[in-house]
Amino acid sequence: MAVSIKSEREIGLMRESCKILAEVHAKLGEAIRPGISTWEIDALGEKLIRSYGCVPNFLHYNGYPASICVSVNNEVVHGIPSKDRILEEGDIVSLDAGLIYKGYHSDAARTYPVGKISEEAAQLIEVTRQSFFEGIKYAKEGCHLYDISNAIDAYCKKFGYGVVRDLVGHGIGTSLHEDPQIPNFRQWKRGIRLKAGMTLAIEPMINMGSYGVEWLDDDWTVVTADGSLSAHYENTVLITQGEPEILTLSD
Ligand code: MF3
Numbered sequence: 001m002a003v004s005i006k007s008e009r010e011i012g013l014m015r016e017s018c019k020i021l022a023e024v025h026a027k028l029g030e031a032i033r034p035g036i037s038t039w040e041i042d043a044l045g046e047k048l049i050r051s052y053g054c055v056p057n058f059l060h061y062n063g064y065p066a067s068i069c070v071s072v073n074n075e076v077v078h079g080i081p082s083k084d085r086i087l088e089e090g091d092i093v094s095l096d097a098g099l100i101y102k103g104y105h106s107d108a109a110r111t112y113p114v115g116k117i118s119e120e121a122a123q124l125i126e127v128t129r130q131s132f133f134e135g136i137k138y139a140k141e142g143c144h145l146y147d148i149s150n151a152i153d154a155y156c157k158k159f160g161y162g163v164v165r166d167l168v169g170h171g172i173g174t175s176l177h178e179d180p181q182i183p184n185f186r187q188w189k190r191g192i193r194l195k196a197g198m199t200l201a202i203e204p205m206i207n208m209g210s211y212g213v214e215w216l217d218d219d220w221t222v223v224t225a226d227g228s229l230s231a232h233y234e235n236t237v238l239i240t241q242g243e244p245e246i247l248t249l250s251d
C-alpha cells in the first residue's frame with residue numbers, strides 16, 4: 001500500500017481544488033428547499049463546478065450517471081438524481097460532490113435538513129458532523145490511521161447509532177480514490193503512521209439504526225437495511241505536523 005505524499009506544489013493545487021468545492025457546496029446548500037428535485041440539485045452542481053473551469057469527478061466514474069450524489073432519508077450514499085424525486089419538508093438530504101482542478105481531485109459531503117425536521121433527525125446530522133471532528137483530532141503526523149476510525153466509532157456508539165462498515169474514506173489526489181482506505185468503525189490494529197503531506201477524504205456515514213446497508217437494483221443507491229435515516233459528512237483533509245488542514249471547509 002503506497003500512500004502518496006504531496007509536494008508543496010501539489011498541496012497548493014489540492015487547496016485550490018478543495019476551496020472551489022467548498023464554494024460549490026455552500027451554494028448547493030442554499031438551494032435545498034421543499035419542492036426541489038434531486039435532478040435539479042445535480043444540474044445546479046454540475047453547472048457550478050463547470051463555471052469554475054473544473055470537471056465533476058463523479059460523472060461517469062465506474063458508470064455513475066451524474067455529477068452529485070443526492071441521498072434522501074434512508075439512502076446512505078450514491079443516490080442517483082431523478083426528476084421524479086422531489087424533496088419534502090421533514091426530509092434529510094446528503095449531497096456528495098467532487099471535482100478536478102488542474103488534475104487534482106477534491107471530495108466532500110454534507111447532510112442538510114429540508115425545511116423543519118424532527119429533533120431525532122437533527123441530532124443524527126449533528127452527531128455525524130461532530131464524529132468527523134472527533135476523528136480528525138488524530139489526523140496528524142505521528143498518529144496512526146485507525147486512531148481516526150476508532151474515535152469516530154466511539155463517538156457515534158455513545159448515541160446508539162450504526163457506523164456503516166461497507167463503505168470507507170480514502171486517500172485522494174491525482175485520483176479520486178487513492179490508498180489508504182479509511183474505515184469509520186473500530187479497528188483492532190493501528191494502521192499506517194500518518195505523515196505530513198498525505199491528503200485524506202474522511203467520511204463517516206452514520207445510520208440512526210443498525211449499521212447494515214443494502215444496494216438497490218440500480219446498483220448504486222446504498223440504503224439502510226432497516227430503513228432508518230442515514231447521514232454523511234466528508235471533507236478532504238491535509239495531514240501536517242500539527243493540526244490538520246480541512247481543505248474543503250471555507251472559513
Ligand atoms: N464521496 C464518494 C466517494 O468517495 C463519491 C464517489 S461516488 C461516485 O466514493 F459517484 F463517484 F461514484
Ligand code: CO
Pocket residue numbers: 107108169170201203234
Ligand atoms: Co469520498
